Amino acid sequence: MTAEPEAAEREATDEESATGGANVLGNKGAAAFVAPAAGLIGLFLVFPALWTLYLALTNMRLTGLAAAEPQFVGLENFLNAVSEGEFLNSLYVTLIFVLGSAVIGQAFLGFTLAWILRDWRGWQRQAFEVLAIVAWIIPASVVAFLWIALLDGDSGTLNTLSPVNVDWLLEYPLLSIIFFNTWRGTAFSMLLFSAALNSMPPSHLETARLAGASFWQQLRDVILPSIRGHILTTLLLISLWTFNLFTPYLITAGGPGSQTETLPIYIYNVALSNGRLGFGAAISAIMLVINLIIAWIYLRVVGKQDA
């Protein structure tokens, strides 16, 4: 008798939370909890971001006449951008960079590492993790020197240790920064995928294995579907981060030519070196839209079909 009402209550609350009832926190409590973050984000993120988006509609500059009296130019910046070869080149470079270093590089290598390490224990695992994570956390300006030293054409580490003598940053600039960013960011994907693999009930794999499924079949039919949510989170975050990464500038300065001039570098050149703030803001806005599209594609492809 005593257990019954409790069970009934729980059912009720479960239902309530499923339909969005704020039973644990209460609406007021929730609002109070959200308030500090909302305040910070509202004032120091949303406000300047909207201001920047407004600048995108003006010919505002850092110096010169247009700094004193910026004029509203409507969509001119956007039209100029999409008709400018340099922007299109930069967009192309960025997409290759994201595809190569985030999707293929970080996510793939991250998964591979998580898979390899999943049943290792002891110092080897520690060593691997520490190496990958240190690559992820040391400051960008230091990392830039590390990679210049690695790839330098005359006396770089890579050329010293191998029989070849290639000026990597000159001959394969885009590939170089793709490898760089794979090195730099894999830790995050690795951590996420480790968690994912860990949270998979071992019985699922066991069943598949007993049914005689090959590794690839297991991967396709059991593993990937059950970590779909993790894959989505990983891809969303690392793609966005890679899209906005400025560090390659410290290694190649966008060159040679504009072969590694990704959009953040392009914006830096436009907004800071040339002082064309309105135009730079317009590129930022375009970047935002492209990121939205990418997110939408991920949702469609990876999707939360099981959720």
Added chain:
Amino acid sequence: MAASPTQTRTVQRVLSRIGFYLLVIVVGAFFALPMLWLIFAPFDRTPSLSVEVPSFTLANFTEMFENPFVLSSLRNSVLLSVITMLLVCASAALCAYALSRVAVPGRDVLLYILLLFSSIVTGSAAMVPIFQLMFQLGLINTYTGVVLVMAGGLLPAGIFILKDFMDTVPESYEESARVAGASSVQILKDIVVPVVRPGLAVIAVWVFVQVWGNFLMPFILLRDPAMQPAAVIMYSFYTSGGQADLSVISAFSLLYSVPVVLMYLFVNQRYGFRFHGGIKG
């Protein structure tokens, strides 16, 4: 004539083992190689952009410490990073918990839009709006200004990740606690936080690292050179010839990297550094 199935399988297994170890070695080398410079160059008499067994010296460090801003810049970096980290972790945890427990329509989309906004604000094009905003608020040349702007930019990703952790904490725990008369804050503190601690640790390290390496915000918001963090000072090491001074840069690179690595090792030891049991996507 053909090898027996068992033999074939053994050969296959040996080969795949070899392939496996080869892969492990290649990946390991990939991560380790670039770091060699950071280990050798600071102790090299004539540091260059190549890695060589150094003719050992500590002269680079001596030279570095002659720079009046080296130590203060590291202290400033610690200050900025720690305060931002505390602010982001506290407000992100509160917010993520609430968002995880109260269904707000379009919450995930909203969070993602905020993430996108943060990428605008960290770009160079937002420089003038941010500068003028901070000027109006009277926060130019203050750490408060840098901390607040950094926190605003980092919070969305922090909330985004933490919310996933919060989602995995079964509500039934909280129910029981609530029935026992605990307040929401008590529940968060005593039940939720312990469960998501590794996730908080990851966010903490991530925020710390982001602030630690950020150049643009402190550079435009701080005026006084004695207040500038290491990320800004790093760019001032030039020789009298006007070229990058590799002696000081290499030594400083090491000094500048050690705190984040120590911080990670400490957090890893103490709280765990993983998403295990965390993000479910």
Added chain:
Amino acid sequence: MLRRSWRTALILLVLVLAAAACGGDGENEGSGEDLPGADLGGGTENAAASTENGGGGGGAADGEAVNISIIENAVRGGKNAATAAWLLEDVIPAFEQRMADEGQNVTVELVEGGTGDDDYKTRLALDLRVGEGADIMGFDQFWLSEFNAAGYLAPLEEIVGPQVSDWEGWDAIPEAVQGSLVLEDQRYGIPFGTDGRVLFFRKDVFEQAGLPTDWQPESWQDILEAGRTIQQAMPDVVPLQFNAGQSMGEATTLQGFVPILLGTGVELYEGQWQGNTEGLQQALGFFDTVYSEGLGDADLQLRGDARDRTFEMFANGQIGVLAESDYLWRSVIAPEEGLFPVQNRDEVIGYAKIPAMEPGAGIRDEDFVSASGGTGRVMNPNTQHPEIAWEFLKELGSQEAVQAFVEREPRITARTDVNEQALEGQPMLSFVAEEVLPVTWYRPGFQEYPQVSEVIQQTVEDVVADRSAVDAAAQAYEQALIEIVGQENVGGGQ
């Protein structure tokens, strides 16, 4: 209860934040004077003292402390350390002493920093935009127009008063050099340093290739011939280096392209911006010849570290001829403190004037051409102490101060009297001051110049990297020019 304790915790957090901020502000011991009220932002150095400054620029009353500040892209132990040391050890103490002797308690703060020039410029612009910033600013001459057009700067006479023209120091600065900080006959600041571009060459390479070591080419043809001779005799040496890539930034415009263009008799701006002129085609043609014949190393131009690499190769004798500023001589390859020291610099490095395409073909029908950059210091129109700031600005441009700087780092200054004395034992610098400065050219004072300069770098790189033919590149240049300054401001097209 707990709810309350959390609230307390939050308040505590805020307090910690505030304390940290104040703590931070109070800890700027390295910079000498604290900024009063710094964590109220806005006010900073000017606000505190502004109330004392009655009577608009009338100077503070005797004994009352006045703080002024100067910003430079220079920092002790780092970038431009000599400038920082000069200010902190020579000029500022001398000035404070002089003011004290006159009964005024003045302190000068140096706002140090060492970053890229673009970043430094951005910072000045942001400060000036909101009516803030140091009272005196270290400034590159070619930012003047764009800053002025933005309303960030004002003529000295407007800020300080008519006494500006009374300064006796103006007589020591040649008219052309003064012009580097003049717009529409109004002075904006006091020029400080200048330089000139010449052809440096390795005498050892020349000797081995059988070329004269007192080389002075009279035409482009002479340069190319020398290059070909070196190419034949010493295949390992890059015969010629005219900076030609975007990665070298302004060094490509001013070191590489402009002296060549000027040698055709065409300037960047002659009442209108000059588009696709015959001179432009000839100049690009010169680059095309140099790099397509392999007289120059095209790959080198594309490297991120192209400029450093060039310096290093020249210092090692791997480049025969290099068009550079005298900065190369006094800083980069200086025997003691240079980045790539050449111990026997005076013996192995020769220098020659840059010839026009043909004798007499250069601008103003000169036989030789050059281009100069210049630095100086301008006054912030928002200064609360214009008179004191003017006193300090004069001090910075005084013979003693400039002399003191040259003793730390020999260079060509704006002051003829200092040059005459200081350059006595410096034949190279005297050569520039006497032979090159008379034919030199300063960059046009237009707000669009920096953008045009970027287009130049792009255009030259396209030719050198074989992305465009000379014709197409010249057309693209004109097109880009029109986009920047408008069709009506472009002339000389074909």
